[in-house]
Amino acid sequence: xxxxxxxxxxxxxxxxxxxxxxxLVAVTYTSTKDIIAEAQRAALEASLNQLVPADRYDxxxxxxxxxxxxxxxxxxxEPVAVYRARKNGQPVALFATPTAPDGYSGxxxxxxxxxxxxxxxxxxxxxxxxxxxxxxxxxEKRSPWILAFAGKSLENPWPDAxxxxxxxxxxxxxxxxxxxxxxxxxATRKFLDYVRTHREQLFAVPPTAKxxxx
Amino acid sequence: xxxxxxxxxKNGVWTQNTGFVALLGLCPLLATSNSVVNGLGLxxxxxxxxLLSNVAISLIRNLVRPEVRIPVFVMVIACVVTAVELAMHxxxxxxxxxxxxxxxxxxxxxxxxxxxxxxAFKNGVAKSAVDGMAxxxxxxxxxxxxxxxxxxxxxxxxxxxxxxxFGEAGRGxxxxxxxxxxxxxxxxxxPGAFIGLGCLIAIKNVLDAHAKRxxxxxxxxxxxxxxx
Numbered sequence: 483x484x485x486x487x488x489x490x491x492x493x494x495x496x497x498x499x500x501x502x503x504x505x506l507v508a509v510t511y512t513s514t515k516d517i518i519a520e521a522q523r524a525a526l527e528a529s530l531n532q533l534v535p536a537d538r539y540d541x542x543x544x545x546x547x548x549x550x551x552x553x554x555x556x557x558x559x560e561p562v563a564v565y566r567a568r569k570n571g572q573p574v575a576l577f578a579t580p581t582a583p584d585g586y587s588g589x590x591x592x593x594x595x596x597x598x599x600x601x602x603x604x605x606x607x608x609x610x611x612x613x614x615x616x617x618x619x620x621x622e623k624r625s626p627w628i629l630a631f632a633g634k635s636l637e638n639p640w641p642d643a644x645x646x647x648x649x650x651x652x653x654x655x656x657x658x659x660x661x662x663x664x665x666x667x668x669a670t671r672k673f674l675d676y677v678r679t680h681r682e683q684l685f686a687v688p689p690t691a692k693x694x695x696x
Numbered sequence: 697x698x699x700x701x702x703x704x705x706k707n708g709v710w711t712q713n714t715g716f717v718a719l720l721g722l723c724p725l726l727a728t729s730n731s732v733v734n735g736l737g738l739x740x741x742x743x744x745x746x747l748l749s750n751v752a753i754s755l756i757r758n759l760v761r762p763e764v765r766i767p768v769f770v771m772v773i774a775c776v777v778t779a780v781e782l783a784m785h786x787x788x789x790x791x792x793x794x795x796x797x798x799x800x801x802x803x804x805x806x807x808x809x810x811x812x813x814x815x816a817f818k819n820g821v822a823k824s825a826v827d828g829m830a831x832x833x834x835x836x837x838x839x840x841x842x843x844x845x846x847x848x849x850x851x852x853x854x855x856x857x858x859x860x861x862f863g864e865a866g867r868g869x870x871x872x873x874x875x876x877x878x879x880x881x882x883x884x885x886x887p888g889a890f891i892g893l894g895c896l897i898a899i900k901n902v903l904d905a906h907a908k909r910x911x912x913x914x915x916x917x918x919x920x921x922x923x924x
Contacts (some may be wrong), residue, residue, distance in 0.1 A: 492764045499756075499768050503775040510779040517786035525789060615881040 530565065530577055533595035533604040533632075539567035539574045548687050550578075555676035557581035557589070557669055566685055573598040573685040576677060579608060582669035586661045587611045590620070592669055596677045598685075601638075605631040605670055610662075617662035627654060627663070636674050644671040698819075701826055708830025714807040715838025715893075716900050721805040724798045725839060726889035732854055733861050735843030736836065737791045738798055741780055743832025745802050746811060748776045750828030753816040769812045777803040790860040807831060838896070845892045850884035852877025 523544045530543055546568070549561040556562045558581040565577040575597045582590040590610040595603030605628055612618045619625040630653065636644075645651025646664050655663045677684065699707070714720050721742075728738045752772050760768050781799045785792045792799065802808065811831050816824040847853060852874035858866035882888045 488761075492761060495760060496764055496767055496771075499760075499771050503771045506775050507778050510782050514782045514786040518782070518789075521786060521789040525793075614884055615879070 529593060529606065529608075530567075530595065532606065533577065533593070534567055534575045534597075539569050541566075541568045543567045543577070546689050548684070548689060550684075552676060555580070555672050557583045557672070564684060568685075573681075575603055576681075576684055578673065580669055580673045580676075582665040584661070584665045584668070585610060585612060586617050586659065586665075587613065590662070590665060590669070592666065592673075594670060594673050596674065598681070599635075600674070600678060601633055601635040602631050602670070602674070604629070605666070607666070612662045613659065616656060616659040619656045619659065620662055620666055625656075627656070628666070630654070631670060636671075636678060641671070644668075699823070701823070704823060704827050705830045708827060708832075709834040709837060712831075713834040713838060713900075714831055715835055715842075716897050718807065718810075720807040720810060721835060722893075724801060724805060725835070725842065726886065726893065728795060728798050729839050729842040729846060729889060729892075730850065730884050731847045731856055732840055732843040733791075733857050734794055735839030737788075737861055738795055738802075739832070739836025739839040741784060741795075741799060742802050742805060742808075742835055743829065745773070745776050745780055746808055746828040746832040746835075747825060748780075748828075749773045749808055750811055750816040750824040751821055752776065753812045754819060754821045754824035757817050765813075765817060766809075769809050769817075773808050773812065774803055788861070794857075794860060807835065841896055842889065842892050845896070846883045846888050848873050849880050849892075850882075850888065851879055 526544055543565045546566045548564050548566075550556070550564055551559070551561050553559050556578070562578055562580060566573065567575040567577070575595055577593065577595045579591060579593050582592060588611045590612070591608040593606045593608050595605075597603055606622055607620050607628060610618065610620065612620065619627050622628050639652045643650075643652045644667060646653045646655040646660060646667060648655050648660050649664065651667070653663060653667050712718055715722075715725050724738055724742070729735045749769075749772055753769060756768070756772075777800065780802070781792075784795075784799060811827060815827045819827070844854060847856060852872065854871040854873055855866075855869045858869040860866075862869065883892070
């Protein structure tokens with residue numbers, strides 16, 4: 483057998499397996515795509531309902547979504563998804579996933595819900611790399627600290643008091659970890675500022691619109 | 697060099713255990729063994745991948761020429777892992793979130809391509825399937841033992857967050873082994889994984905040495921009795 487012929491056969495074998503493999507992966511992908519999307523929607527809905535009870539709104543929040551780019555307020559250059567809850571067409575609450583860029587070991591991703599009147603429905607941590615045992619107290623599974631945000635707004639406490647106690651504010655810090663709660667408090671406050679100045683636009687833009695709100 | 701099914705099982709689960717003896721796939725072993733449920737989840741996913749890739753490679757071993765076998769192994773394993781990843785994402789979304797990057801990283805676990813090259817390419821389908829299962833179960837055993845050790849020491853529980861793997865029914869499975877336990881951080885952090893694995897390997901070596909001594913002692917005792 484000439485070398486050329488043997489190379490050709492080897493190439494054919496590889497092509498054959500690549501084709502079969504691609505078909506198998508494509509079939510799995512198409513048959514699981516909808517189930518995966520549904521599972522992700524359900525998981526998102528479950529975490530949103532932790533902040534705002536499902537009976538407070540009547541639209542499909544997960545589909546009433548826009549994307550905004552607002553680095554100074556949301557802590558990231560990436561587009562951030564904003565979800566709107568409504569009842570009978572009236573604004574009820576906004577959800578978004580702003581980032582606290584100044585965590586102790588990198589950015590902390592939050593989920594924040596704000597009622598239309600400016601009061602916080604609550605804050606949760608979606609992803610973080612804070613030190614286990616110290617900074618990870620921001621995680622609801624580790625400590626109830628993050629639950630204290632529910633009901634707070636820019637009027638309660640006054641904007642000057644939106645700090646951890648060590649800095650003269652009203653929010654607790656953890657023993658041995660001040661930077662992490664400080665970052666979360668700051669990011670939450672910035673998001674409240676953003677909602678206060680952009681509320682009408684955030685509720686008015688039609689779903690799935692992308693781009694910058696000015 | 698054909699092995700019996702018994703030998704294949706024993707090698708995979710104990711004698712040549714991926715986690716304790718071959719020390720292959722250390723990265724997922726150390727990283728995901730911070731609780732029993734995480735360890736069991738990744739172990740079962742790896743077992744499924746090993747089983748499917750061993751069967752597939754054994755089936756095609758006569759079609760593939762030796763000079764292109766490695767690229768073919770890589771393709772087969774990559775396809776199997778992708779399919780398993782998509783299936784887990786669809787049917788076990790909670791566990792998928794916890795195990796995260798380690799599911800796609802099964803593709804880089806050297807024990808998968810190692811079994812393909814060392815066993816499945818040279819043996820029949822049935823034996824390759826048993827070998828894949830046994831190797832996977834051995835890896836799962838290592839993950840679960842290390843996970844149990846670290847979970848008890850680190851958090852004082854066993855089977856915490858079992859609902860990720862078994863659905864809502866699993867919520868009751870969580871055992872609080874030590875009540876009012878403050879937690880031992882070192883066991884959860886990476887150093888705990890290394891120390892724990894070291895201890896488990898030491899225990900396995902002691903057990904093996906003990907078994908060997910007993911096996912060696914038996915004929916000697918018989919000989920003494922004869923002389924007496």
